[in-house]
Amino acid sequence: MEFLSTSPSPYFDVTSPPFVSIDDLDRLLVEPSIRVVVADVRWYLDGRDARAEHRAGHVPGAVFVDVDDDLATHGASIDGRHPLPSPDEFAAAMSRLGVSDDTWVVAYDDTGGMTAGRLVVMLRMLGCRASLLDGGLGAWIERHGGDLESGDVIVEPLHFTSRPWPTERLATFADLDRFVARGDRSTSVVLDARAADRFRGEVAVAADPRPGHVPGAYNSPWNSLLVDRHLRARDDLIEHYRSLCVDVADDVIASCGSGVSACLNVLAMEHAGFRPPRLFVASWSGWASDPERPAEVGESTPDRRRFVRARRLDVRRDAPVGLAALGDLRKARRRKRLAELEWFEALYRVYLAAFVFGGSFLFLSGLVTDDPVSITTANRVVAEGPGWAGAIAALAAALGWRSGSLGGPLALEDADVHHVLTAPIDRGRALLVPALQRLRSLVFVGGLLGTAVGQLAGRRLPGNDTVWMLAGALFGATIGVLYVAAALVGHAFGARRWLTTTVAVALVAWQFGSALPDRVELVGPADGFGGLAFWAMRREPIELVSVAFTVITAIVGLLLLRRMSLEALSRRASLVTQLRFAVTLQDLRTVMLLRRQLSHERSRSRPWLNRRRGRGPFAEWQRAWHGILRFPGARVVRTAALAVIAGAAAGGVMNGTAPLAVAAGFACFVIGLELAEPLAQEVDHGDLTDRLPVVRGETHLRLLVVPVLVSMPFALISAVTTGLVGDDAWSITAIAGVPAIVAGLAGAAVNVVSGAPDPITTITRDATMPPEVAGTANVIKAIWPIAVATTGQIPMLVAESARRNGSGAEAAAARGAIFSILVIALIAAWIHRRDAIRAWFEQARIESQTSRRRGVTS
């Protein structure tokens, strides 16, 4: 049954709405399953006899409820004029009036609810069904004419269970005292339902012990809720109560003269969707009878700001400002984050990190035997080791310097850039904490790795184990600081990128050059750093200068912090967070994309060549060319450099170092990732692809045609490098060069396509897997594209093996190349039919599950 207002009540434990219309009442009265009692609750402040009015004419069958005798008791003056009767008294009155526990009482008066609301609120508080008749007696007369019943209505008494008044629905003097005492700091609202002039204390009414209202109360006159004795529209009521701040208050208390008309506010607020206020039964008649309690006269204007302010009582007015505030606020944020930290998850992460690090360490330990090396080897290590270790230092300095020119090494929150660094506080000091944190973390990681490597070295090389570990720790920590220091200085000086790259490459080349076995007499710039790692075998105190140099550079970097570029910091802010996340997920394609963004590497606005529009066998052909011809110069150079690395590694394979095949495969894979950009773009915007009237795999495969063509020059570079580096490798590389690069592209395509959203599988498997399984699945997902790329090196491996065995290397290379081409063809077919294959598997899975369930039920 639909009613004028919500049913059941979300606030009271009753299934009746607070208001019913005359239509609702008419329907209720003919509903056989509901026992309805209509109650006449007329009462007059001017002394008229309500019972006489009832006898003169009332809604047929309506029982008369006496506000003074049935709904109130007679107590002390401080309890007000209408204190609640005892539960037993009320139960007795209801029983006498023929109201049982399951009766639905519909109450009315001739004002629109000023007095009848009291009965409805009292019954609803006890969990009984009760509603107020909207429009009251007037509504009945309007609907049914003046056909009223006269005389007394005699009903058969029924049982009504006595129940205590629920204290949570009632406000006490203590609540009001607290409200008054808190004044502007209170977050409660007290609504007074008396007429405005009584509220303001402008008229003397015999019912009021003295003029005025509870200090701080707002006026919500009962008659302001009605229009022609009918309840105002719901939206009007919402607006009315919002203007009285009930929506921002923590607690609302309804008051009036003696706890009667206030009930209309209780019901109207519930009807408007607000939580009903607590009733202050004693109201003004009780409050004002105590001369000690304060009173206020005049208007009371609601002030929403009061509530916002009052909730901030904990604000320290003497809190520090400016730079001092920064530390204060950072600490507060840290406390908040710690409080919200999921400790179990954090500990689990620590456990995983320890597990991975410990596992790797044990694995490496397994590779290193405990047999000491020969004297000759030890001498070679002492002679050449510092140069190679120095190369690590040179690389760290070069990478740090370059990172600085690209906005590193700090990774702030973008909000910090916009709020802290634009504030009038010393930027150098504001950035000191993040800079020191960065230094600290790299010192820790560098020191830890150095210690681990030192421990491994100490097992085979002469010298004390502890010194090996300490020297390793010192070397690692120095390298960590050197990286950050170089980045800080590089950032502060804002050197141009080409200059930074040139200096970095020169530095690294010099150090590597000096480290080559035939060039030991050439002093490298970072030899001093490298020497630190070998202090267990040889000690050169002069090498401590490199530590001092690093520390001084770091101090200079910290002093230059205020010169940092907000543009670079802001660009880096969001990217670094994403980059870390991508690394965590082993998402190589995203890592690459973000690295490009960090380096500010963007597609050219004008392509290298202007192709004539509309040419080509299919649209994807055209699209791929558009993308590739906009590759920035840096990407082309990088891809060529990768081709050289891939070729050199393949040459190493031909020279007998088989593990280099993995390096060559990985380089080809990265080349593939660079060239497969058109496909990657399509995958990144999968919603566009899905709108095309073409099978997704078809589009993906076609987008690889141009990259394959474009990879040919890089295959040539790689092949030439292999020919130059490898012993007698020209004929082999002629056979194996192209499959190697194309296999790299195939691996990259697998990686890119696997990142596409899966429209086939409806369940999120990762969410249902235990972390160890999900983690392993992630690792496999990351590794298998590289494995595909590495199959391109099989021709080299089998050719080298055949040559060692004295059989035909070229024939073996050709057989290997055929195998590689088969793998590439399989990958192409997989990309094309991927969705169909997955759909088939999914269907099979669902069918097998369904049949298993059937098996269980039968």
Next chain:
Amino acid sequence: MTDIALDAHDLTKDYGDGAALDSLSVSIAAGERVALIGHNGSGKTTFLRLAAGLLDVTSGQVEIFGRAPHDLESRRRLSYLSDTPVFYDDLSVWEHLEYTSRLHGVADWVDRAAELLTCLGLDDRADDLPTRFSRGLKQKTALALAVVRPFDLLMVDEPFVGLDATGKEVLLTLLDEASERGATVVVATHEPSFLDRVSRVIALRNGELVHDGPPSDASVHSWLHSPS
């Protein structure tokens, strides 16, 4: 003390694919109320961000009250409301207001903050995280942050976008209040109605200054409506 609030001289910004702002020279006197207009990509945001020190200048220079944008004094006197406000993930509206106020040296900020929240209709959202807000609510929060602290120059980028009618009304009132107490106000906007409330209009096109004069000038509306 200089009378020039914002002074750009030969200001150029190149993101790597052509100049987004090309040798722009413009001076805005203290107390002026200026509208910065131009089509998308005309360089308005770049200009404001350069002046706010959020972007590095490629060549030329820009000064705020005679000092470089990164200078402490410039930061004290300039308030910039970005078209893409940035908030902390873990701070509520109220906490942002506290953070900003105190960083700007305002100890007695509570009343001002409460007043701003009330007039922006955010008083019942004070404890919510602005990162989860709709665009309009974010804009209102950013507006409160921009004006809760003292400033002499207020630069606002596309403030009307995403605001409802009440929000626009409050924004205009806040801009009026800022002007009345002597602050310089620069607003980058596409809102033609705002032009009636400024004393000067600067129009940019493809990074170059194409108009600088009073809003009554007939060419202003043609710049606003002409194809880019």
